[in-house]
Amino acid sequence: xxxxxxxxxxxxxxxxxxxxxxxxxxxxxxxxxxxxxxxxxxxxxxxxxxxxxxxxxxxxxxxxxxxxxxxxxxxxxxxxxxxxxxxxxxxxxxxxxxxxxxxxxxxxxxxxxxxxxxxxxxxxxxxxxxxxxxxxxxxxxxxxxxxxxxxxxxxxxxxxxxxxxxxxxxxxxxxxxxxxxxxxxxxxxxxxxxxxxxxxxxxxxxxxxxxxxxxxxxxxxxxxxxxxxxxxxxxxxxxxxxxxxxxxxxxxxxxxxxxxxxxxxxxxxxxxxxxxxxxxxxxxxxxxxxxxxxxxxxxxxxxxxxxxxxxxxxxxxxxxxxxxxxxxxxxxxxxxxxxxxxxxxxxxxxxxxxxxxxxxxx
Amino acid sequence: xxxxxxxxxxxxxxxxxxxxxxxxxxxxxxxxxxxxxxxxxxxxxxxxxxxxxxxxxxxxxxxxxxxxxxxxxxxxxxxxxxxxxxxxxxxxxxxxxxxxxxxxxxxxxxxxxxxxxxxxxxxxxxxxxxxxxxxxxxxxxxxxxxxxxxxxxxxxxxxxxxxxxxxxxxxxxxxxxxxxxxxxxxxxxxxxxxxxxxxxxxxxxxxxxxxxxxxxxxxxxxxxxxxxxxxxxxxxxxxxxxxxxxxxxxxxxxxxxxxxxxxxxxxxxxxxxxxxxxxxxxxxxxxxxxxxxxxxxxxxxxxxxxxxxxxxxxxxxxxxxxxxxxxxxxxxxxxxxxxxxxxxxxxxxxxxxxxxxxxxxxxxxxxxxxxxxxxxxxxxxxxxxxxxxxxxxxxxxxxxxxxxxxxxxxxxxxxxxxxxxxxxxxxxxxxxxxxxxxxxxxxxxxxxxxxxxxxxxxxxxxxxxxxxxxxxxxxxxxxxxxxxxxxxxxxxxxxxxxxxxxxxxxxxxxxxxxxxxxxxxxxxxxxxxxxxxxxxxxxxxxxxxxxxxxxxxxxxxxxxxxxxxxxxxxxxxxxxxxxxxxxxxxxxxxxxxxxxxxxxx
Numbered sequence: 003x004x005x006x007x008x009x010x011x012x013x014x015x016x017x018x019x020x021x022x023x024x025x026x027x028x029x030x031x032x033x034x035x036x037x038x039x040x041x042x043x044x045x046x047x048x049x050x051x052x053x054x055x056x057x058x059x060x061x062x063x064x065x066x067x068x069x070x071x072x073x074x075x076x077x078x079x080x081x082x083x084x085x086x087x088x089x090x091x092x093x094x095x096x097x098x099x100x101x102x103x104x105x106x107x108x109x110x111x112x113x114x115x116x117x118x119x120x121x122x123x124x125x126x127x128x129x130x131x132x133x134x135x136x137x138x139x140x141x142x143x144x145x146x147x148x149x150x151x152x153x154x155x156x157x158x159x160x161x162x163x164x165x166x167x168x169x170x171x172x173x174x175x176x177x178x179x180x181x182x183x184x185x186x187x188x189x190x191x192x193x194x195x196x197x198x199x200x201x202x203x204x205x206x207x208x209x210x211x212x213x214x215x216x217x218x219x220x221x222x223x224x225x226x227x228x229x230x231x232x233x234x235x236x237x238x239x240x241x242x243x244x245x246x247x248x249x250x251x252x253x254x255x256x257x258x259x260x261x262x263x264x265x266x267x268x269x270x271x272x273x274x275x276x277x278x279x280x281x282x283x284x285x286x287x288x289x290x291x292x293x294x295x296x297x298x299x300x301x302x303x304x305x306x307x308x309x310x311x312x313x314x315x316x317x318x319x320x321x322x323x324x325x326x327x328x329x330x331x332x333x334x335x336x337x338x339x340x341x342x343x344x345x346x347x348x349x350x351x352x353x354x355x356x357x358x359x360x361x362x363x364x
Numbered sequence: 365x366x367x368x369x370x371x372x373x374x375x376x377x378x379x380x381x382x383x384x385x386x387x388x389x390x391x392x393x394x395x396x397x398x399x400x401x402x403x404x405x406x407x408x409x410x411x412x413x414x415x416x417x418x419x420x421x422x423x424x425x426x427x428x429x430x431x432x433x434x435x436x437x438x439x440x441x442x443x444x445x446x447x448x449x450x451x452x453x454x455x456x457x458x459x460x461x462x463x464x465x466x467x468x469x470x471x472x473x474x475x476x477x478x479x480x481x482x483x484x485x486x487x488x489x490x491x492x493x494x495x496x497x498x499x500x501x502x503x504x505x506x507x508x509x510x511x512x513x514x515x516x517x518x519x520x521x522x523x524x525x526x527x528x529x530x531x532x533x534x535x536x537x538x539x540x541x542x543x544x545x546x547x548x549x550x551x552x553x554x555x556x557x558x559x560x561x562x563x564x565x566x567x568x569x570x571x572x573x574x575x576x577x578x579x580x581x582x583x584x585x586x587x588x589x590x591x592x593x594x595x596x597x598x599x600x601x602x603x604x605x606x607x608x609x610x611x612x613x614x615x616x617x618x619x620x621x622x623x624x625x626x627x628x629x630x631x632x633x634x635x636x637x638x639x640x641x642x643x644x645x646x647x648x649x650x651x652x653x654x655x656x657x658x659x660x661x662x663x664x665x666x667x668x669x670x671x672x673x674x675x676x677x678x679x680x681x682x683x684x685x686x687x688x689x690x691x692x693x694x695x696x697x698x699x700x701x702x703x704x705x706x707x708x709x710x711x712x713x714x715x716x717x718x719x720x721x722x723x724x725x726x727x728x729x730x731x732x733x734x735x736x737x738x739x740x741x742x743x744x745x746x747x748x749x750x751x752x753x754x755x756x757x758x759x760x761x762x763x764x765x766x767x768x769x770x771x772x773x774x775x776x777x778x779x780x781x782x783x784x785x786x787x788x789x790x791x792x793x794x795x796x797x798x799x800x801x802x803x804x805x806x807x808x809x810x811x812x813x814x815x816x817x818x819x820x821x822x823x824x825x826x827x828x829x830x831x832x833x834x835x836x837x838x839x840x841x842x843x844x845x846x847x848x849x850x851x852x853x854x855x856x857x858x859x860x861x862x863x864x865x866x867x868x869x870x871x872x873x874x875x876x877x878x879x880x881x882x883x884x885x886x887x888x889x890x891x892x893x894x895x896x897x898x899x900x901x902x903x904x905x906x907x908x909x910x911x912x913x914x915x916x917x918x919x920x921x922x923x924x925x926x927x928x929x930x931x932x933x934x935x936x937x938x939x940x941x942x943x944x945x946x947x948x949x950x951x952x953x954x955x956x957x958x959x960x961x962x963x964x965x
Contacts, residue, residue: 202577202578205577205578207576207577207578207579208576208710208711208712209575209576209578209579209583209707209710210576210578210579234578236578236579236580236583237706237710238583238702238703238706238707238710239580239582239583239586239703239869241580241869241870241957242957243578243580243866243957243958244578244958245958279871332712332713333712334712334713334715334716335571335574335575335716335719336715336716336718336719342486342567342722342723342726343479343482343483343486344479345567345571345719345723346482346563346564346567347444347475347478347479349563349566349567349570349571350443350444350445350446350563350566351444351445351471
């Protein structure tokens with residue numbers, strides 16, 4: 003693969019070079035889902051830069067020497083490694099290519115200095131058995147080619163945050179060959195955003211889509227800084243079965259200076275639902291499409307954009323395999339060896355409404 | 365919040381209703397004789413079938429219904445955890461108490477019998493159901509054969525020359541006994557399949573809830589519900605008549621009073637063809653009650669032709685506005701198939717998918733009975749029973765016992781033979797019967813008692829609620845659950861919301877129209893939300909007008925729930941206090957997804 007690849011030009015099969023997060027964006031774009039446009043800076047691009055600076059061996063050895071049992075050694079090794087990455091010279095051609103791709107994105111979005119999210123997409127991320135949730139850095143509302151280049155470098159460096167090092171060691175991933183792809187994607191300006199699971203996270207019910215939503219950028223929900231509104235939608239009927247409107251005090255929103263900032267939600271919106279029924283259904287339908295595409299339960303990030311007209315304003319930002327229930331074996335509901343009458347008897351003797359409810363339900 | 369309902373023994377007789385107990389069977393009222401037992405039980409008022417005080421003869425059918433339901437649970441199929449349902453009348457209202465089997469060893473002992481007996485019915489369902497259809501039609505024919513003849517001045521000569529050896533007096537008594545006997549038999553047929561039908565449905569329901577804990581009840585119901593259901597036939601027939609009137613160019617006769625339409629149409633070219641279709645539709649589909657069918661006063665279409673004629677007029681108006689009258693059967697069918705295949709696809713293992721299909725198959729096998737029996741028994745059968753009783757009442761009127769044929773319903777089922785005997789006696793001896801002096805006085809007294817009972821407001825339940833309601837039929841048919849019991853104990857929510865069963869999905873807002881009986885349904889305006897104690901199948905034509913339905917009683921399989929799903933309207937059933945809390949004209953919001961009704965203004 004090249005060093006810069008547009009989302010629509012690759013699929014999940016290229017995940018070794020674009021990382022889990024980017025692979026997913028490419029795959030979803032290719033499937034026709036409404037993903038904001040963007041491109042990936044491949045892991046090979048990072049590896050080449052590191053190779054050119056002759057840092058590959060040195061970085062691996064440095065980190066391998068740290069002892070996760072002694073946080074000070076991790077902090078020391080991590081700090082050194084990040085400094086090395088931040089100061090390593092970029093091959094000229096790579097920087098030119100990034101600037102060129104960003105210029106094309108601006109053109110495509112008909113904006114000068116289109117705001118983008120610059121996201122880490124490590125090649126070991128988003129495995130079905132390891133989410134690496136929040137281990138690497140993401141930068142929001144980055145504008146201008148120079149800023150984009152410098153944030154790509156920061157993402158690379160976040161491969162060596164203390165927590166990422168510890169997590170890799172804990173999960174048994176080898177240091178050698180760790181690489182980092184970076185995604186550069188047009189940012190939505192969300193009125194509301196959040197996550198959706200294509201199953202009920204309380205009981206693993208595959209017929210439900212659970213949506214957590216709050217005002218502004220989705221970061222408040224993802225980071226758990228706000229108790230979100232939550233909705234449960236039946237996948238098949240498309241109906242909103244349960245809705246909990248929460249008291250939402252903070253949101254991430256854009257300041258006049260073009261910064262994404264944590265701010266207080268004004269009184270009037272604190273206790274109002276942040277999505278209309280149509281939007282809830284649209285988010286659910288979007289999550290369902292992502293699940294159908296992948297053929298397994300998904301954990302998606304979405305946003306309702308203020309700039310776009312409905313119904314095209316519900317955007318898919320991310321979709322990854324759900325990791326908690328997917329690892330558990332599906333519970334068999336049929337009684338082994340019984341005929342239908344045995345099952346009828348058990349329904350009668352222990353009617354469902356008399357059985358204990360699944361934890362967290364209701 | 366109270367933890368129990370009033371004891372039946374704390375309930376006082378409303379003023380003016382003193383002596384009401386004598387109007388009902390001695391075994392069907394609360395008494396000191398069984399006080400300990402009666403006080404230990406939980407009783408709920410059956411508002412699904414009988415929201416109003418029950419006239420003495422009408423109580424017959426309820427006693428028959430409940431005794432047969434019980435008999436099939438307890439003695440025929442040996443439903444492992446459930447015996448019958450006990451019944452009491454209190455101040456003229458029917459209270460029921462489901463009786464469970466509490467001893468686990470006894471439950472265990474009933475299992476093999478249940479498996480053998482219910483299993484036999486499930487395995488031979490189609491042939492048994494086909495034979496049920498024949499049986500019930502024969503029975504209806506036998507009911508039609510019942511004749512109540514006035515006693516003649518003298519017996520016909522043929523009685524003598526034919527050596528008959530009996531006469532009109534014994535025949536009159538025999539015909540009444542026959543009517544009672546056939547009524548009991550009709551109710552035996554009613555429950556021959558129903559309990560098992562519910563069992564199979566609950567089994568599928570349980571499997572779905574286990575596989576998909578948050579699946580909405582209506583999702584399950586939609587997978588099972590039939591599309592071509594006899595209960596919808598009367599409504600379909602009048603739609604066809606409305607369209608035929610337009611086609612023949614005779615629809616304008618319906619613009620005036622319904623009663624005049626039949627005379628006017630006969631004069632018109634094409635009118636004869638329409639009248640032929642009209643006559644044909646009536647048999648049997650106009651044996652259709654405007655109520656639940658459990659009251660003699662429920663209006664039957666066949667005897668109140670202004671009801672179907674009125675509906676035809678409103679359908680004609682609708683068709684003229686270019687709206688389609690036909691139910692979107694193909695769309696409903698395609699949607700049902702989609703729902704089934706999508707849930708099936710979400711099931712984790714092939715084995716579970718096979719189980720799902722098998723259970724769905726059984727539920728669909730039994731469901732036509734669950735959906736259709738109601739027409740044959742409560743509508744067709746009852747229409748004849750009430751009509752025959754009125755004929756009998758007419759004989760009493762002729763002999764001066766009653767002032768109108770309806771008076772007969774103020775007699776208990778076992779008082780009728782006594783009054784007939786009085787009549788027979790006077791006729792046989794050739795002296796005055798006591799009846800003409802006795803009954804007019806008695807009718808006045810009983811009429812006043814019934815008025816006092818009707819004005820009384822029955823509490824939703826009595827006695828000690830169970831920790832958890834498990835009896836399957838109580839949950840399924842009456843919609844009584846642990847939650848609804850708790851809600852009754854707490855009264856209506858204080859924040860202007862009511863909660864019930866989310867019986868049909870969707871959200872609607874609009875002005876409420878509180879309708880307490882079938883007579884009021886013509887008041888409904890387009891876009892209003894119907895708020896009623898319950899709804900009956902014959903209200904079908906109003907469902908194309910209204911925006912949503914809220915009922916006091918009923919579960920997810922109640923009539924309102926079934927019809928609203930069919931019409932795609934939001935419905936909330938079993939709110940307990942809907943008609944008491946909501947006022948006509950208030951704006952309300954009905955959320956059929958969550959079961960919440962909110963009064964907006």
